[in-house]
Amino acid sequence: MGKKRISRRKLFGIILLWFFLSTTISVWPEERAVKYFINVELLPETHLIKANETLRWTNRTQDYIPDIQLHLYWNAFKNELSTVAKESRNEGLLKRYQVKKNEGGWIKITSMTTVEGQDLLPSASFIAPDKPVNPDDQTVLRVSLPKPLSPGETITLNLEFEAQVPSNGLRAGFYRDGYFISQWFPKPGVYQEGKGWNCHQYHLNSEFFADFADFQVKITVPEKFVVGACGEEVDRKVNQALGKITYTYIQQNIHDFAWAASPRFLKVERLFKASEEITPEEYQQVANLLDLRPEEIKLPDVRMILLIEKQHRNQIERHFRALRAALKYYGLWYGPYPYRTITMVDPPFRTGSGGMEYPTLFAAGTSVILSKNVLSPEGVIIHEFGHNYWYGIVANNEFEEAWLDEGINTYSTGKVAAVAYGPGEYPLKFNGLPLNWLVKFPAVYDWQTDRLFSSTVVKLDPIVNFSWDFFNSTSYALNVYQRASTALNTLERLLGQKTMAKIMRTFQQRYRFCHPKTEDFIKVVNEVSGQNLDWFFQEFFFSTKDFDYAISSVKSQKLTEKISGLYDQSGQDIQPAAPEKAGKTWPKYETTITLRRYGEARIGPGVKMKLKVKFEDGKVEWREWDGQNRWTRFTFITPTPVQTAQLDPEHIWLVDSNLSNNSYTRLGPRQKIPTTTHGFFWLVENMLLTLGSLF
């Protein structure tokens, strides 16, 4: 009997180990530098989590490393002296993250030993690596090792910690018995050879950076909770005596681990069946775009898991439709999704955790009342799923170069939303009710609004900047998301859709499971396009120069047959004859078009700014300008006056902060202006009447 019991356990253990290793070996032959084995229990009565963590970290550099640096992110919510709190105060946002009595978040390591049993806590101290230095910040812990870690050597640390879930945290939090748990465990920074640890403290605007790792996480919660987490659930054990349940999740080759638990979740699963989602014609079309064979871009099936709040149950299909579109187009364009599952969480109400990405899991976010013309929650679902590609798989340093994932992913989101849904109305609400019910707003594509809003921050900060060095949160967000996306859309229009598609796929494929930098992206752009586009990045990513080319004036005047005045010819004053008096060619018009460069930014060498001029007889003339000087002027002598003039008629330069001054037509935009001004007029009349009825 006893023998039989032991062999069953062994068998289960062997199967689990085989499963764990086989997925690791078959998909990712390389060993990861970091492995985590975590057992965590959620205690809802006190909103605490208690955990033990075995952390195995391998030195894969040639350096001898004397210490290890760990992120303890939840200490950002411990007091009002943390960097997050101070930066929030500077922006007038402190109230949002203010520590409420007994509800601030924190994390405390209660024990840290080596496998030999040596206690490392006495050698641990908090550090604040970023400037301006904040000695009160406790989000990075430096632990001196008993002896420097040699190249190739592995250290195993056994940690015990407890953490208070923040009530109003940033990305993580709880409300009543709904939890979203992220950035919750001690996690080492990234050791960079010759440079040391890259382990920034938690900032208001910063996101994250970590090494790829293998995770095995056991999560214990009261039985009533529905749980979702990164990776695959491989085991579930119920302890009926205690009324608790333990879920085991494993996942290889990811660099973060988040989970959510709530009794109000509905868990719905679907399969993304590639063969049903993508037609052979679609494969062929994308293969042609990428100069690949259709079989090279085949996509795998993926298990889609949705944890949705019961109040949003009527939106289940809307969520899955958006996720299927994202899996399809990101997969086709950038490469197959490399994991077996994707978990989409409609975050628990009031946990402040919506719209956030984690590997193989993301938090979306919706509302109980939606307008069908607004792409919400679709936009956030596509965007957060897309981060599995840009942040998850291609894992840039979000602290230092957030645009590499946020900007590229905003650009990608817009493309997926456009092809899957078309334009959507802007989401405007009043008291939770969509204003679209009352007022008709125009449907717009993401790139249209991205370029509009990004123009407000161009002169504040460059796109490539440390997250905490931006002027404010708005400048950070609009620069790294919308402005970067606008620059990439411009690049696509400059190079063509095919070249851009190949650039994005090459960048994704080359840096899968790596930590690329902006220079790597530029190298790929130059290599794939066969051009030196360093100027493009210098002007639009590394500078704060405004880009604004314009048609400053258009004049068309009728030429007279006789030219007045006396002109010297062969020593005699004569009245000259009219030029080219060929009867039919008169009257003639002289059209002068002046172009100006109002902004500091310029187009690069070899690139021309095009001018298209159409005359009333239907004749079209093209001119080109190198755009280096502040202005230029073109003159045309034609039988009819000008009808329209367009600078950049192919609409390449979306980075142009003012497209309204790029065109000219004598008639103007027809009824649009009187409609608009009357709209303002009517609004003011109503405001005056309302004011009048108040008193």
Place this chain on the structure above:
Amino acid sequence: MPIKSYLFPGTKSALIKFKLAIYLWLIIIILALVAVAPLNHLVRANLSHLYLGQPAFIPFELHLIEIFIAHQDFFQPYLYLLLILFSLTAIIFIFLDAALFGRMITSERKITFSDFLADGSRYFWSFFLSTLLYLPIFILFFLLSRFLAFPLNIWAGKSVTEWPVIISSNLKLLLFILLWTASKLIFDLIRIIIIKDQKTVLLALRQAWFFLSKHFFSLWGLYLLVGLIFVLISIIFLFIGRLISAEHLFGLVLMIILAQAYIVFRLFIRMVFIGFENRYYEKNRI
């Protein structure tokens, strides 16, 4: 039947004196023209030669936002102008209300602009004082609405779904509107008494208080009924407005006519309020 006794005669009196709505409408047009002129100039200067193309590369509305972003310097002085204009409007409206109430309450059927202006001048000071008196009443009702909203705040604060938050915020808005209408009713009645009984402001307040202590709910019920009719007709106006496309000249003209008709309708409704309140007071005062 309060509707038959007060609402119909009130509406009839507003119809008879419809010319007053036209006077007010013309004055509002002048004020609105002053307010909108700089904005109109900005839009025309920047977009009057815009080539949109077919289909438009960017919707016109985004071009509009774009030029607002590009001319942010314009908005600070413009907002000051609006602030000054709106402050002046508040004073002007006291005068216009004095004129409107004066002409609505008089038994004379013939309406002339000189009489309108004369009533405005005659009652301006009393109406100005009544406005000063109204402000604390308004604040009191506002605070009352905040106090009454307290249970809604608790309900929404403890909710685990979004529904209570949306419902409570809209109920709070509704509560505020209801209390505002109640305060407005008192205010209107004070002004009617000032004209009808030639009382001072404080005496008018005292009389209005006594009167409403007996008739508040029936008068308020009528007020809310007219308010509801106004809201319903406004929704129909907005709905029709959504159907009209201003792409063609005919549509634009139709839209302008509809929009201006709505402004006149709002003024007319204001006259209906005064008409039935006056009728109610006339029939029920001791």
